[in-house]
Amino acid sequence: MKKKLIAVLLAAVTVMCTLASCGGGTDKGTVTLYVYNWGEYISDGSEGSLDTNKAFEDYCNGSEEIMALTGGKKVKVNYSTYASNEDLYAKLESKTVSYDVVIPSDYMISRLIKEGLLQKIDTSKMENYVNIDDKFKNLYFDTNNEYCVPYTYGTVGIIYDTKGVDAKDVEDQSWALMWNEKYEGNILQFNNPRDAFATAQFYQGNSVNSTDEQTWRSAAELLKKQKSVVQGYVMDEVFNKMKSGSALIAPYYAGDFLTMYEDNEDLAFYYPKEGTNVFVDAMCVPANAKSPELAAEYINFMLSEEIAIANAEAICYASPNKLVFENEDYKADMAEIHEDVMDILYGYNDENMEYFHDLPDDTRNLMNDLWEELKIDSGKGYVVYIVFAIVAAAVILLIIIFAIRKKRKALAY
Amino acid sequence: MKVLSRIYMFLVFGLLYAPIIVLVLFSFNRAGSFNNYSEFSFYWYKELFRDSTALDALKNSLILAVLSSVIATLIGTLAAYGISRMRNRYVKTVITSVTNIPMMNPDIVTGVSMMLLFAAAAAIPFLAVEMGFWTMLIAHTTFNLPYVVLSVLPKFKQMDKHLTEAALDLGCTPAKTFLKIELPFIMPGVVSGLMLGFTLSLDDFVISHFVSSSDFKTLPLYVYNQTAHEVKFSMYALCALMVFAILLLMILVNFVGSGGEKTKKKKKKTI
Amino acid sequence: MRKKTFLEKAAAVPHIVWIVMFIAAPLLFVIYFAFTDANGTFTFSNILNLSNYGEIFLRSVLFALVATAVCLLLGYPLAYCMSRLKPSTQKAVVLLLMLPMWISLLIRTYSLLALLDNGGLLNSLLDKFNLPAVKIVGTRGAVILGMVYDFLPYMVLPIYTSLSKLDIKYFEAAEDLGCSRIATVFKVALPLSKGGIISGITMVFVPSISTFYISQKLGGGRFDLIGDTIERQFLMNNNKNVGAAISLVMMILILISVAVMNRFGDDDGGEIIV
16 A cells, blocks of 8 residues: 555656656756845846846847857856845855855945955946946945946835824934834834944934944944834845734835835835935945856846836836936836835935945944844843743643653552 | 534644635735735736746755655665664664764754855865755755664564575575565665655755755745745745645545555455 | 675665764864854853853743643643544544644744734734734744644644554543543543653754744744854854854753653654654
8 A cells, every 4th residue: 555655656756857847947058147136126027027037038048249158058047035235245255155146235345345255347348337327436335346336226214104103203203213112013123233233323323334332332222122112123024014014113225115105005204314324236246256257248237228127116226327217207107106206216315324334343243242132132021931931841841740650650560 | 521622623723724724715815915805816826837936946846855865765775774784782873873863953953064064165175065956965865864764774673584594595695685585575664764755855944044055946945035025925825836735645645545455455355 | 693795784884974974074063163263263262152142042942841831731632632533533633633744834834924913814804893903923922822833733643643552441441440531631641642742742842942933933033042043143143153052052952851851751652653
């Protein structure tokens, strides 16, 4: 009986395997381009949009120049995602994986350059590089435009649900909303130290790039205080939480607010008056990339008009590409999402906005240690659980002892 | 009392199944939300099949599960044969307890230790290990091994030693004896080890989480990646499909199984 | 004594090579990293600094204990009820119990989240009937609930296996001799299913104490367990040494407790069915 069963199972598995390998078989004549990007950060073809990676594959396989570059092999894009700059860094630093194109943020780019994990890109050979607005050239982390090509830029603000948050609590447009005890259990916080500390530092009026230990410690205190009102530490999980109304207040990126707003029109957004973080995410090629030439083609492709607009519309972040933000169709499409779209994305006042800079090693270590402390910290209401656990341990022990005693007795008879 | 126990069972099973049923039901919700059920549709299933990464992940999962369980079965069965013939008790205990480590250890420790090994190997220039298919295959084979050994070894112990000795005395070569006498006897153990390895490998997330790369993603890794970002309802469709597949498989196994039992009984009767 | 043939001598060799390379060597790496700093020099500081993580260890043990006890209290009666059913129904019910075990843990945990989240199905139903919303996600209770939900079948199945092996005559005899039904459970069933209880406890406790997905999703990352901490050290902080030290300590703790549990139930361990 068992043999028959196994035979059926194995047969089923073999059939499935062969079917699967017929379906999406990778023939030997392909070159794979490994792209590692933030989650929800590209037009991926869902719900009828343009599939960027597919378009790139088609473009490569139709272009004689690129075919010459790959020796006639077909190009396949392997696309995967990360949730924070630190995740990306850990992957690149371990050197057990190789990627061809990565899209880190400003401060992480300067760290990666410093540690020799990126290689130079020849932007002069990229015909679409002229599309980048001059404002986004020679930025502080790449003063000679040698290592990266800007993909998007944006700002952090506070997203809140107008159905659950009182209008008078958001009147003063402050970071204080994230510490408001009235919304206990409905507030979300970033799940990475750099962004989370920044919310506290802006609230306190300190620089996010401060090397003064005291400002970091006081920010950590503030975050610990916040822990009891926070529902969770999240990154991209914030989309589902805010869309479904599972949380009321979250700090996140302006572009992502627009994406959420498409599904939940009760949401609203503001830039805290104390100042906030502005960032540029740029495309880079890691030092151990296997196909840097193809990576350059990919970056160039991302800058072309149609692709750049499709991406900007899909992810709703501000684009440094002139062909995008000057395009009337793009403006019209975006205005359909939210009437203030151009103000939120492009028209903000950047007077008190600050870029993250790569921190010196000891400050970064301090930040990480303080973050660990925050994560370890157990907050209020712990005693109840100790009592619970003691009861639980007692129950388990009792049952075991009971079971064993009886057996011993039985043996004695 | 009987009614009470029925009610209790019904309640616990209800709780156990509620989330799964909700998930399956809402995978057919066109609105893609838990707050309103707009209409019954296969929209999210279509979206899922448009997503080639999900299908690739399924393919990878199956390939990995088949290969790792087969390799583990080959190595493990031979090992069980060797261990059962060992005379030094001390060596025997050492080998079996080392083999059992991945089974006793929490998965996360196994995953982390593998990751450290591969990271160290990556630093050796001529090896240039990269996370991907091979690291996954090694890791999965390793955690399948103890289950294979554990299910095959008792079979060797149950076996009558005189049988093999008789075969050897009658001029069978050791290899032939193994194939003709021992293998048929231990077969049930081998098969259950293989099946166990196959299902464990298919289901594993934690160990894979530490030794994988984007190059070779399995289904659990795909699901994890989906739940770490914005979850689209096509993910629920995928989960619902997996639930259906398992349900089908279990019904099939049970059906074929009970059918087999009946024929067995009949055979006994005729004898 | 007959001389060993070549096959007999060589059969275990590939296995031994494999386990040395991929079981023993990785563990040696864990030990190596636990006792060195980032530059590779020998140090005890990783282990000594683990006192910082005392709270995490304590919390994990607490949560895992509570989850195990709840599973035991919920699961034992269930297993008992199951074992007293008609054989044909039993088969179907066991199948019903095993189905969730086959479904990936990630899916089960996430579906629980989708059901319980503040904006999830449960609350939108409550809202429809004008009942107050319940906040579960992001609390300690949610993490424990997740553990219980995910691992309950692992408790029930071994207990059921050892109970179903018992001869029904034991129970009948006890009842004939004037034992009440409840007393029968305590005096007959419980001692005789000891092996199942022990292996059930181990099978719930070990995954509960080392989980990280459940606490991330249902606890919102507010209540980090040992698993979360290890994962963070390796995949985010890039601090292999501390991560290895925590892993080492957890491994030793678990191996000891498993060994102790196995001594309790060494005569007839409930088997694992998959």
